Amino acid sequence: MKRTIFFYFFCFIYFNSSAQKVTVSGTVKDAENGENLIGVTIFDKTNQKGAVTNNYGFFSYSPSDKEVNLIFSYVGYEPISIFINVAKDTILNIELRPSGLLSEVVIEGQKSDPIQESTQMGMVNVPLREIKNLPALMGEVDIFKVIQLLPGIQSGSEGASGLYVRGGSPDQNLVLLDGVPVYNASHLFGFFSVFNADAINNVEVIKGGFPARYGGRLSSVIDISMKEGNMKKFQGEGSVGLIASKLTLEGPIVKDKTSFLLSGRRTYLDMIARPIIRNSTGGQEDVGYYFYDVNAKINHIFNLNNRLYLSYYGGDDKGFSSYNNSWERGGNSGTMTSKEEAGLGWGNNIAALRGNHIFNQRLFANFTGTFTRYRFNLFTEYEDIFKENMDGNIARNFYSANYTSSIRDLAFKADFDYIPNPQHYIRWGAMLIGHRFAPGVYVSQDNQRPETREGAIQSDSRELSIYLEDDFSLGDRLKFNVGAHFSGFKADTRTYTFFQPRMAMRYLLDPGSSLKFSYVQMAQFVHLLTNAGLGLPTDLWVPSTDRIGPQESWQVAAGYFKNLGYGLEFSAEAYYKNMEGVIEYQDGASFLNTSEDWQSKVTSGEGRSYGLEILLQKKSGRTTGWIGYTLSKTERRFDDINYGEWFPFRYDRRHDISVTAVHKLSERIDFSGTWVFGSGSFITVPEQRYQHSISVIKDSNDGYADLYVDHFESRNNFQMRHYHRMDVGINFNKTKRWGERTWNVSVYNVYSRLNPFYMDISYNYEKERNMLRQFSLFPILPSASYRFTF
Numbered sequence: 001m002k003r004t005i006f007f008y009f010f011c012f013i014y015f016n017s018s019a020q021k022v023t024v025s026g027t028v029k030d031a032e033n034g035e036n037l038i039g040v041t042i043f044d045k046t047n048q049k050g051a052v053t054n055n056y057g058f059f060s061y062s063p064s065d066k067e068v069n070l071i072f073s074y075v076g077y078e079p080i081s082i083f084i085n086v087a088k089d090t091i092l093n094i095e096l097r098p099s100g101l102l103s104e105v106v107i108e109g110q111k112s113d114p115i116q117e118s119t120q121m122g123m124v125n126v127p128l129r130e131i132k133n134l135p136a137l138m139g140e141v142d143i144f145k146v147i148q149l150l151p152g153i154q155s156g157s158e159g160a161s162g163l164y165v166r167g168g169s170p171d172q173n174l175v176l177l178d179g180v181p182v183y184n185a186s187h188l189f190g191f192f193s194v195f196n197a198d199a200i201n202n203v204e205v206i207k208g209g210f211p212a213r214y215g216g217r218l219s220s221v222i223d224i225s226m227k228e229g230n231m232k233k234f235q236g237e238g239s240v241g242l243i244a245s246k247l248t249l250e251g252p253i254v255k256d257k258t259s260f261l262l263s264g265r266r267t268y269l270d271m272i273a274r275p276i277i278r279n280s281t282g283g284q285e286d287v288g289y290y291f292y293d294v295n296a297k298i299n300h301i302f303n304l305n306n307r308l309y310l311s312y313y314g315g316d317d318k319g320f321s322s323y324n325n326s327w328e329r330g331g332n333s334g335t336m337t338s339k340e341e342a343g344l345g346w347g348n349n350i351a352a353l354r355g356n357h358i359f360n361q362r363l364f365a366n367f368t369g370t371f372t373r374y375r376f377n378l379f380t381e382y383e384d385i386f387k388e389n390m391d392g393n394i395a396r397n398f399y400s401a402n403y404t405s406s407i408r409d410l411a412f413k414a415d416f417d418y419i420p421n422p423q424h425y426i427r428w429g430a431m432l433i434g435h436r437f438a439p440g441v442y443v444s445q446d447n448q449r450p451e452t453r454e455g456a457i458q459s460d461s462r463e464l465s466i467y468l469e470d471d472f473s474l475g476d477r478l479k480f481n482v483g484a485h486f487s488g489f490k491a492d493t494r495t496y497t498f499f500q501p502r503m504a505m506r507y508l509l510d511p512g513s514s515l516k517f518s519y520v521q522m523a524q525f526v527h528l529l530t531n532a533g534l535g536l537p538t539d540l541w542v543p544s545t546d547r548i549g550p551q552e553s554w555q556v557a558a559g560y561f562k563n564l565g566y567g568l569e570f571s572a573e574a575y576y577k578n579m580e581g582v583i584e585y586q587d588g589a590s591f592l593n594t595s596e597d598w599q600s601k602v603t604s605g606e607g608r609s610y611g612l613e614i615l616l617q618k619k620s621g622r623t624t625g626w627i628g629y630t631l632s633k634t635e636r637r638f639d640d641i642n643y644g645e646w647f648p649f650r651y652d653r654r655h656d657i658s659v660t661a662v663h664k665l666s667e668r669i670d671f672s673g674t675w676v677f678g679s680g681s682f683i684t685v686p687e688q689r690y691q692h693s694i695s696v697i698k699d700s701n702d703g704y705a706d707l708y709v710d711h712f713e714s715r716n717n718f719q720m721r722h723y724h725r726m727d728v729g730i731n732f733n734k735t736k737r738w739g740e741r742t743w744n745v746s747v748y749n750v751y752s753r754l755n756p757f758y759m760d761i762s763y764n765y766e767k768e769r770n771m772l773r774q775f776s777l778f779p780i781l782p783s784a785s786y787r788f789t790f
Contacts, residue, residue: 023361025060031095034231045069049422060419116514119481122208135729135746139241139785144193149658151613151628167609167634168219171528183374198248199263199295209518212469212483218553229259241785266292289319316347364417375406401444407541425471489525498523524551551581567620579607605638625661642715677724682716739790752780
């Protein structure tokens with residue numbers, strides 16, 4: 001039956017495509033830097049039809065008449081109108097200039113399609129310029145902090161950069177950088193993401209209604225594209241903040257032919273703290289922490305039909321401490337030297353080699369080879385050396401332990417865009433991934449014991465996916481995006497396969513409003529084992545195995561979308577998501593027990609989430625921003641936890657509100673502010689404590705000891721205080737002879753709300769009950785930064 005449906009589907013595509021003979025195609029770029037523009041609208045005023053550029057600036061349009069009047073428009077750029085007589089296939093390479101008439105805070109990178117036009121649901125293009133104008137935590141602008149302000153997307157705790165999308169876990173987000181998965185997107189224990197906003201060109205977030213071209217995760221897709229490098233001239237930008245500085249350089253290697261981008265960022269917390277600590281300890285102790293990241297890209301144009309990109313990202317977090325001391329032993333018998341070192345580090349290395357090829361005016365292809373690796377390392381070692389004064393004998397006592405975890409992918413994929421006519425936009429492709437998992441290896445040794453190795457055995461897996469989708473119209477009001485994603489995974493002796501249908505539709509009620517509906521099925525073959533309470537990146541990526549199967553989900557959503565005019569857009573989406581195969585540590589289990597296989601420490605269960613998301617967004621004018629509200633409920637159920645009953649997900653947030661605004665007071669000054677509110681997260685606390693005595697034998701004497709046992713009625717049975725916070729910022733802009741500079745002053749948590757970071761549970765023996773103590777992270781926190789472009 002499925003084969004028959006797809007046979008008719010291809011026949012339908014063929015007969016529709018053969019009716020069109022002449023095509024106008026080409027690319028659209030920024031006239032000042034040669035950057036490809038994503039989502040430019042091409043509208044034929046004569047035929048009342050059009051097209052949109054893809055992620056590489058390519059478009060294809062087949063008019064029904066020979067005479068066409070094409071209008072190229074993009075938010076933040078001056079439109080261009082072109083009259084041509086299309087007697088044969090025509091190639092146009094268009095350059096748009098930034099508009100000097102628009103407000104500086106107008107959202108750039110936002111697709112120009114009105115919200116009611118597209119079939120896509122649950123998608124937001126994150127405004128990069130808005131990101132840089134919003135208040136910054138400790139002076140550091142962060143993409144994920146802005147994404148957390150969108151409806152349906154929540155942070156785990158105060159300051160964290162983890163994303164919980166529509167009841168999903170962080171591992172259920174497919175985070176792509178230039179098409180390459182990023183397995184850990186956090187710096188500074190989760191307070192910042194690894195993405196340097198100065199090196200980013202476009203950010204797209206999809207929460208539901210996933211097109212067939214995306215797969216491998218259940219909850220969201222965060223598709224981030226790096227800048228390609230200025231083809232016209234050399235330029236740069238950077239900033240200096242309280243904890244970090246960064247610099248981005250780009251320009252032509254060969255003008256209009258080859259360009260480069262190089263961007264770097266580093267914190268200097270260690271440089272500030274180390275001298276102070278050394279001073280206070282007489283040079284005996286050294287403690288520090290820093291992170292850095294580097295983005296690099298080369299973009300080369302061979303000819304009109306062929307283009308090559310080479311991109312790289314590398315970043316690390318490093319924390320360390322050391323202690324050195326020497327002293328004379330009693331009686332002047334000798335010298336004792338003691339050394340201790342400990343540290344942790346984690347980081348990503350990502351590379352992509354991508355080639356674009358235009359086969360003809362209707363067929364565009366993208367071939368990509370990728371490499372990604374995430375690794376975590378935790379080590380400690382000490383050494384005591386005793387040297388006798390009399391005979392010079394040396395006694396050495398040492399111990400070392402090293403814990404490592406990593407995941408590495410090698411992949412190749414091919415993607416094709418085929419645009420037979422304005423009513424169809426067809427995509428298909430395939431991807432092959434080679435996974436290598438090393439989910440926790442513990443190596444230790446001392447002076448009496450040789451090196452011992454415990455933990456999981458390194459394993460290799462293969463993942464294959466194939467997809468096909470078509471975005472097509474039936475008349476003027478009805479539009480569909482229909483497709484399928486097939487994926488398979490080889491795990492040990494089993495092979496898992498999933499056929500995942502995807503469907504979205506849009507019905508125009510009138511030119512300014514529409515109703516949308518979507519249904520998707522998703523499958524995920526990798527899992528993340530999370531120790532929620534540790535606050536360290538000790539989470540382990542593990543594959544599906546013979547014992548632990550893949551995760552699956554289906555999601556249905558419906559919504560109303562309205563263009564209100566004056567730059568205002570309104571949307572309301574309701575969704576229901578069901579998840580199977582989600583895993584969690586069993587009670588009392590953790591990554592620390594390396595002698596036990598991880599598969600025996602976890603349990604598999606199910607989850608469900610449903611809710612309503614409302615967004616009112618203003619995209620143009622002197623004041624821009626949005627108001628978002630989410631009403632939702634998220635639950636999990638495991639046979640081995642909570643007596644097999646449903647319980648609230650730790651980050652189930654019933655109410656979530658976000659308000660953001662940027663107001664341009666003048667050409668030189670703009671204000672910004674955000675306010676967020678979220679229902680409290682859930683934790684598990686004992687509801688009763690029982691005391692009983694047990695007999696003990698010590699020194700041949702009988703005795704008794706009191707034993708206290710906590711009783712937990714249910715999992716996540718206590719809700720912490722609600723979270724709310726206001727941030728404000730102001731930018732002072734000035735044009736200089738060499739470029740522009742901006743002073744940013746931000747205040748995080750203006751009214752110093754003490755929001756819960758975590759709770760400490762202790763038993764009060766006098767009152768005979770558990771006492772909860774809240775720990776908070778950030779009170780009011782002012783910061784400043786200096787940004788510049790040249």
